[in-house]
Amino acid sequence: MENYKVAKDRLLFMHSRLTEGKVLYKEEEAKRFGCSLRSIQRDIDDLRSFFHNQNEDSGIVQDIIYDRKLKGYRLVPPVRNVLRNEEVFAVLKILLESRAFTKDELYPILDKLVDCCVPKEKKRQVNELIGNEKLHYVEPQHKSAFLEKMWELSEAVKERRQVIINYRRAVLDDKVVERTLQPVGIMFSEFYFYLVGFIVPKENECIKYKV
Secondary structure, three states, X not given: OOOHHHHHHHHHHHHHHHHOOOOEOHXXXXXXXXXXXXXXXXXXXXXXXXXXXXXXXXXOOOEEEEEOOOOEEEEEOOOOOOOXXXXXXXXXXXXXXXXXXXXXXXXXXXXXXXXXXXXXXXXXXXXXXXXXXXHOOOOOOOOOOOXXXXXXXXXXXXXXXXXXXXXXXXXXXXXXXXXXXXXXXXXXXXXXXXXXXXXOOXXXXXXXXXX
């Protein structure tokens, strides 16, 4: 008789993948857990029954279907909706064309988007579509990491906290000056992020600073 713990862990793993919007392939799961295709099919049937029972209790209709195009099983609708292939590709293109981040910040974002949102059988195709642009990606001239700074500034905006910045007046005399701002938002335009805020105490003067 099959080990109960192994069977339980397998069932929980498959449940997790289905609710995340992933596709289950019987051959792949059988190989992963070292069991027969019949065992995997039995697990899928058990999970289907589980979701049917949940439908009656929650009123949310979900079912495990066999997708002939993908040649695998998936939950519809999944608990966590995922981006479609074309949506992921659009986001990847926007990130690459924006030239907003350094390679060290951008590449992990691209890889995570592909890894978590693109089905296994489409990953190679998507990576090939953006491969040339990644190879020739031009970083922003400042070459400064920005993600953490942007998050900190966005929290300051939300919490209505004033911030002190050192700003280089490149247009006038290239002098570095200190400003106290009441930030109200962050915007992006032509390769750069800008912090929008009021100079303190001149609260009627709303300006934007390149970050």
